[in-house]
Amino acid sequence: MIFLVVFTAVVMQFTESVGIITALLTIMGGTIIGFAAMNTLGNIIAGLIIMITKPFSVGDRIRYKGKIADVVDIELIYTVLIDLDGVEIHVPNQLLLSEEIINYKKDGNIVRIGVVVTPGFDVEQQLVEKVLISAADNIPEVLTHPTPYVWINKFQNYAVEYELFVFIKDIKRLPLIHSNLHKSVLKACKQNDIDISTPVLLRNLS
Structure with a gap:
């Protein structure tokens, strides 16, 4: 009888602990997903701003973080650059909007x-x-x-x-x-x- 009571108490305690852990994991998972979604949404908004305001366009040559590169594509989340070494770089649009960019534009501009x-x-x-x-x-x-x-x-x-x-x-x-x-x-x-x-x-x- 005593064993049954103790066993029942342990099971109840374990169930309660599992419930707490599950709740914590759910909250943490939701927070991580929320941050990821906010980051993605921020990049999409930044991409739309770039497309509308056109601080640079496809084909422009820009200087970003001290590196010269050509803009080859502007997507919703990333802008694709190719530097002078031929390396393709995918830059999140939020970063592009938060940094100073020098736009040399296309040939013909002085x-x-x-x-x-x-x-x-x-x-x-x-x-x-x-x-x-x-x-x-x-x-x-x-x-x-x-x-x-x-x-x-x-x-x-x-x-x-x-x-x-x-x-x-x-x-x-x-x-x-x-x-x-x-x-x-x-x-x-x-x-x-x-x-x-x-x-x-x-x-x-x-």
Whole structure:
């Protein structure tokens, strides 16, 4: 008789525990499903916003998180990109709307690119500007209108920071043109004995 009472109590306790565990699992499962559904719904809403507002379109070349890629498809949940290495990237639309995106659009749109150099204070300003402009003139893809120009951005401890700005229209070849512009600047500076590696004063102090 005592055994029967104890057994009944254990069964009832076990049943109650199972009920609690089942309820907890149901709540947790519902919460997880709810979050997943909210995330999916958020991406769908973001996809619709992208399709309506058109911050970029299929065929555009964009810069996203420092990486240049072409937009190949815009879906409800994901936007499909292909980077310069040919890698296909599926980006959730919510992420695209929450990040800064630079849209170079398609070929034919004029884009400005720049190259920074830091010669020492002992190098004449007019010489630096002349050499940088001549380096830009050696790149066929650089437009003559708008014309290239040079700015002084700031004074560093032992150097002056110059930036050469040029304009191009061949967006698909932007990385290659930018690289060639750097090469042209480096070559022109070497030919004119302009040291852009370490300023002379800094070398003398070391």
